[in-house]
Amino acid sequence: xxxxxxxTPAPSEKQRTWPLVSMLxxxxxxxxSALVLVVIVLFAIFGPMLLGDLATSQxxxxxxxxxxxxxxxxxxxxxxxxxxxPMLARLIVAARSTMLVAAGTVAVAMIVGATxxxxxxxxxKHVSQAIMRLADVIMSFPSLLIAVIVLYVLGPSxxxxxxxxxxxxxxxxxxxxxxxxxxVRQRMFVQAAVVMGASNGRIILRHILPxxxxxxxxxxTLDFAFVMLAESSLSFLGIGIQPPDITWxxxxxxxxxYLTTAWWLAFWPGLLIVxxxxxxxxxxxxxRVALDPAQRWRLExxxxxxx
Amino acid sequence: xxxxxxxxxxxxxxxxxxxxxxxxxxxVSWSINRGETLAVxxxxxxxxxxxxxxxxxxxxxxxxxxxxxxxxxxxxxLLAMSNEQRRAINGKRIAMIFQDPLSHLNxxxxxxxxxxxxxxxxxxxxxxxxxxxxxxxxRVGIPEPENAVRKYPHQFSGGQRQRLMIAMALALKPDIxxxxxxxxxxDVTIQADVLALLKELQAETGMGLVLITHDLGVVAxxxxxxxxxxxxxxVEQGSVRDVYHAPQHPYTQKLIAAAPGKGDIRIxxxxxxxxxxxxxxxxxxxxxxxxxxxxxxxxRGQSLAVVxxxxxxxxTLARSILxxxxxxxxxxxxxxxxxxxxxxxxxxxVRRQIQMVFQDPTQSLNPRMSVYxxxxxxxxxxxxxxxxxxxxxxxxxxxxxxxxxxxxxxxYPHQFSGGQRQRIAIARALAxxxxxxxxxxxxxxxxxxxxAQVIALLDDLRQRLGISFxxxxHDLGVVxDFADTVIVMKSGEIVERGxxxxxxxxxxxxxxxxxLAAALDPDPDVQAKRRIALAQA
Numbered sequence: 001x002x003x004x005x006x007x008t009p010a011p012s013e014k015q016r017t018w019p020l021v022s023m024l025x026x027x028x029x030x031x032x033s034a035l036v037l038v039v040i041v042l043f044a045i046f047g048p049m050l051l052g053d054l055a056t057s058q059x060x061x062x063x064x065x066x067x068x069x070x071x072x073x074x075x076x077x078x079x080x081x082x083x084x085x086p087m088l089a090r091l092i093v094a095a096r097s098t099m100l101v102a103a104g105t106v107a108v109a110m111i112v113g114a115t116x117x118x119x120x121x122x123x124x125k126h127v128s129q130a131i132m133r134l135a136d137v138i139m140s141f142p143s144l145l146i147a148v149i150v151l152y153v154l155g156p157s158x159x160x161x162x163x164x165x166x167x168x169x170x171x172x173x174x175x176x177x178x179x180x181x182x183x184v185r186q187r188m189f190v191q192a193a194v195v196m197g198a199s200n201g202r203i204i205l206r207h208i209l210p211x212x213x214x215x216x217x218x219x220x221t222l223d224f225a226f227v228m229l230a231e232s233s234l235s236f237l238g239i240g241i242q243p244p245d246i247t248w249x250x251x252x253x254x255x256x257x258y259l260t261t262a263w264w265l266a267f268w269p270g271l272l273i274v275x276x277x278x279x280x281x282x283x284x285x286x287x288r289v290a291l292d293p294a295q296r297w298r299l300e301x302x303x304x305x306x307x
Numbered sequence: 308x309x310x311x312x313x314x315x316x317x318x319x320x321x322x323x324x325x326x327x328x329x330x331x332x333x334x335v336s337w338s339i340n341r342g343e344t345l346a347v348x349x350x351x352x353x354x355x356x357x358x359x360x361x362x363x364x365x366x367x368x369x370x371x372x373x374x375x376x377x378x379x380x381x382x383x384x385l386l387a388m389s390n391e392q393r394r395a396i397n398g399k400r401i402a403m404i405f406q407d408p409l410s411h412l413n414x415x416x417x418x419x420x421x422x423x424x425x426x427x428x429x430x431x432x433x434x435x436x437x438x439x440x441x442x443x444x445x446r447v448g449i450p451e452p453e454n455a456v457r458k459y460p461h462q463f464s465g466g467q468r469q470r471l472m473i474a475m476a477l478a479l480k481p482d483i484x485x486x487x488x489x490x491x492x493x494d495v496t497i498q499a500d501v502l503a504l505l506k507e508l509q510a511e512t513g514m515g516l517v518l519i520t521h522d523l524g525v526v527a528x529x530x531x532x533x534x535x536x537x538x539x540x541x542v543e544q545g546s547v548r549d550v551y552h553a554p555q556h557p558y559t560q561k562l563i564a565a566a567p568g569k570g571d572i573r574i575x576x577x578x579x580x581x582x583x584x585x586x587x588x589x590x591x592x593x594x595x596x597x598x599x600x601x602x603x604x605x606x607r608g609q610s611l612a613v614v615x616x617x618x619x620x621x622x623t624l625a626r627s628i629l630x631x632x633x634x635x636x637x638x639x640x641x642x643x644x645x646x647x648x649x650x651x652x653x654x655x656x657v658r659r660q661i662q663m664v665f666q667d668p669t670q671s672l673n674p675r676m677s678v679y680x681x682x683x684x685x686x687x688x689x690x691x692x693x694x695x696x697x698x699x700x701x702x703x704x705x706x707x708x709x710x711x712x713x714x715x716x717x718x719y720p721h722q723f724s725g726g727q728r729q730r731i732a733i734a735r736a737l738a739x740x741x742x743x744x745x746x747x748x749x750x751x752x753x754x755x756x757x758x759a760q761v762i763a764l765l766d767d768l769r770q771r772l773g774i775s776f777x778x779x780x781h782d783l784g785v786v787x788d789f790a791d792t793v794i795v796m797k798s799g800e801i802v803e804r805g806x807x808x809x810x811x812x813x814x815x816x817x818x819x820x821x822x823l824a825a826a827l828d829p830d831p832d833v834q835a836k837r838r839i840a841l842a843q844a
Contacts, residue, residue, distance in 0.1 A: 187670055188665050188666075188667060188670035188671035189670065189671050189672055189673040189674075191631060191665070191671070192663070192665060192671045192672075192732075192735075193673075193684070194631060195629055195631070195658065195661075195662065195663045196658060196662070196684065196685045196688055196735075196739070197654075197655045197658030197659065197685075197688050197689060198684075198688050199688075202687075202688065206673075206684075207673055210675045211675065291675075292674075292675070293674065293675055293677070293719035293721065294674055294719065294721040
C-alpha cells in the first residue's frame with residue numbers, strides 16, 4: 001500500500017493554473033455553496049444601493065400579502081411584511097447588516113481567540129494561566145448580561161454589537177486553540193524545528209497554526225449561525241440593530257408574532273440563515289480537505305469516485 | 308495439511324479504497340498443529356497480519372473483502388460460520404495477543420477484572436474465574452498476584468503488560484495462540500524473557516503458536532517453521548533452518564543479507580580533534596534520575612553510539628546537549644564553548660552546526676509542507692542561500708545525495724514510504740551543512756532492509772563529508788556496523804564505554820553482557836547454541 005501512495009497522478013495543465021477552482025469544481029456541493037455565498041456577498045454590497053428605497057417603502061394594501069403572488073409586482077414574490085414592504089427587497093437589503101455583524105463578530109472572535117490560544121498553549125505556565133482565567137471570567141459571566149450592559153452604556157451600533165458579541169465568543173476559540181496547541185507542540189516536527197533554530201514566532205505561525213486552522217474554521221462556520229441569532233435576540237431587546245435598519249435575525253424575531261397567520265415573515269429570513277450557514281459549513285469542509293496535502297488527492301483525482 | 312488443527316487455504320483479501328482495490332493478500336495458505344510454532348515473517352505492508360485478522364474475524368469489512376479461500380479449524384470452515392459461532396471459538400479455542408498491550412487493555416478497569424471477564428464472558432462462574440486469574444498471573448511471572456489483580460494497566464511496565472495480555476489469552480487454555488508482533492515494542496532483555504515465557508507455556512499446554520513478526524532474530528529463537536511474505540504473497544516457506552541457510556527466493560535472500568551486525572567492525576582512527584565534550588551532565592525529573600554524571604567525548608568525523616534500553620537516559624542526553632531540555636548541572640563543550648551557558652543568540656549559530664534526525668520520520672516531518680519547503684526551511688531560519696534558483700539547485704543536489712530524485716521536491720511527506728521519509732529527514736539535516744548529526748533511534752522504526760540502506764547512507768555521508776554522528780539506539784546489531792565507540796547506558800548512568808570491537812568481543816560490565824546475550828541472532832543455529840549455553844549456566 002505504501003508503494004501505491006507514491007504514485008500520484010501528475011496534475012494537468014489546467015489544474016496547475018487554477019488549482020483551487022478545479023478542486024472546487026470536483027466537489028459539486030462545495031461549488032454550489034461557494035456560488036450561494038458569492039451571491040449573498042453581492043447582495044450585501046449592492047443590495048442597499050439598488051433596493052434601499054423599495055425595501056423601506058410601505059404599501060399598506062400589501063400588508064402580510066402572501067408569497068408567490070405576482071399581482072403586486074415581482075418585489076412581492078416572497079410576500080409582504082406587516083407594514084406591506086416587499087420581503088424580497090428587505091431580505092436582500094438585510095444581507096449587509098447581517099453579514100457585517102456576523103462576519104465581523106466571527107472574524108474578531110476567531111483572530112483574538114486564536115492568537116490568545118496560541119500564546120496560552122505555547123508560552124509558559126504563567127501566561128497560560130493568566131489567559132485561561134480571563135477566559136473563565138468571560139465564560140462564567142452571562143453573555144446576554146454583558147451585552148445589555150455594554151450596549152446600554154455605549155449605545156447600539158454595528159461596531160459595538162460586533163465588539164460585544166465577539167467578546168462573548170472569544171473563549172470558544174481560545175480554549176479550542178489552546179487544547180490543540182498543547183497537543184501539536186509535542187509533535188516531533190515541532191521539536192525538529194526547534195533543533196533547526198526556529199524562533200517561537202516561526203514555530204507558532206508555520207508549524208502549529210496550519211494544523212490548528214481547520215478546526216478553527218469549522219467552529220467559525222458553526223458560530224456564524226449562532227451569532228446571527230444572538231444578534232436578533234439583542235435587537236429584540238431593543239439594544240441591537242434598530243429599525244429601519246434590518247437584519248435577517250431581526251426579521252425572524254419581528255415575524256414571530258405572525259407565525260400562525262403569515263408564516264413567510266419569519267420563514268424566509270430563517271431559510272436564508274440556514275442556507276448561509278450550511279453553505280459556509282460545506283465550504284469549510286471542502287477547505288479542510290483542499291488545504292491538507294494528505295487529503296488533497298481526493299479533489300485532484302481524475303475519476304469522480306465518491307470521496 | 309488437510310488434518311491440521313488450523314489451516315488457511317488460498318486466502319485472498321482485497322481492500323477497497325478510494326484509490327482503487329489493493330490486493331492485501333493473494334492465495335495465502337498456511338497451517339498449524341498443536342505444539343507447533345509457525346512464524347509469519349514479513350516487512351510492513353507485506354500483509355502478514357491480514358490472514359491472522361481473518362482467522363480472528365477482526366478484519367474491517369468493508370473496506371476489506373475476503374474474495375477467496377477458506378479457513379479451516381478442526382475441519383470446519385470458519386468463514387462460513389455465523390458470528391455467534393465464531394465468538395464461541397475466538398478467545399476460547401483461538402486466542403490472540405497484540406503488539407501494543409497498553410492500547411489493548413482497557414485503562415479504566417483493574418487488570419484482574421479484565422482477565423476474569425475473558426472467562427465469565429465464555430460462561431465460567433465468577434469465583435472460578437477469580438481463582439484462575441490469580442493462578443495465571445503467578446504463572447506469567449507477575450509479582451504478588453493478589454495485589455496485581457487490583458491494579459490498573461498503567462501501573463505495569465511494558466513487559467508486564469505483555470505478560471498480562473498473555474495471561475488473558477491463555478485464560479481459557481486455547482488450542483492456538485496468535486501473537487502479532489508480541490515483542491516489537493519491548494526492550495531486548497524483556498523481549499528475551501517474554502519469548503522464553505511463550506515457549507514455556509507452549510510446552511506446558513501444547514498449544515500451537517502463530518507468531519507474526521518482522522524480526523529474523525525472533526523467528527530464529529522461537530519458531531519451527533516459517534512463512535515469508537512479501538507484497539501480499541507467500542514467497543517462501545519451510546523449516547527455519549532451511550530457509551535461513553538456503554533461502555530460495557530473492558526476497559528472502561535480500562532480507563537475510565540485510566540483517567544488521569554482520570559487517571566489519573570499524574577501527575577508531577586515533578588523535579582526531581575533539582568536537583563535543585560533555586562533562587558530568589545530570590538531570591532529575593522529580594524522583595526519577597534521568598542522567599547522572601554522564602560524560603562523553605566525540606571527535607571530529609567519529610561516530611559515537613549510545614546504547615541503552617528505554618528509560619536509560621540516552622534520549623535525555625541528546626536532548627540536554629541540544630538544549631531541548633535544560634540539564635540540572637554539568638557542562639557540554641562544543642568546540643570549547645559551553646553549550647549549556649550560551650545565550651539564545653549564540654545558540655542559534657550552533658544549531659546550524661548540530662542537526663538531529665528523529666526516530667519516526669512520519670512525525671518529524673511537518674505533513675503540511677512540501678519536501679522543498681521542508682529542506683529549505685533551515686535556510687529561511689538562518690538566512691542562507693537567498694537566491695531562489697540556487698536553492699532549487701541545492702535541494703536537487705541534497706535529494707540526489709540521499710538517494711531520492713529531483714522531482715520529489717514538490718511532493719508531500721505522506722506520498723513517500725517510511726524509508727524515503729527518513730531520507731528526506733536526513734536531507735533536511737544535511738541542508739545546513741552540519742558538523743554533527745544526532746540520530747535519535749533514527750533507524751528503529753524502519754524495516755530491516757530499509758534500515759540497512761539508511762545506515763549505509765549515513766556511513767557514506769560520514770566518509771564523504773566528514774560529519775560526526777552521535778547515534779542513539781537500543782539495538783546493538785545496528786550499532787556494531789556503524790559506530791567507532793560505544794557507550795552503554797543504564798538508569799541514567801554510563802556503565803561501560805569503549806571501542807566497538809571491545810564492547811562486542813569482551814564486554815566487561817554484566818549489563819552489557821546481558822544486553823549482548825539478549826540480542827537475538829538471525830541464525831537459528833547460533834540461537835540454539837546460546838539457548839543451550841544459557842540453560843547450562
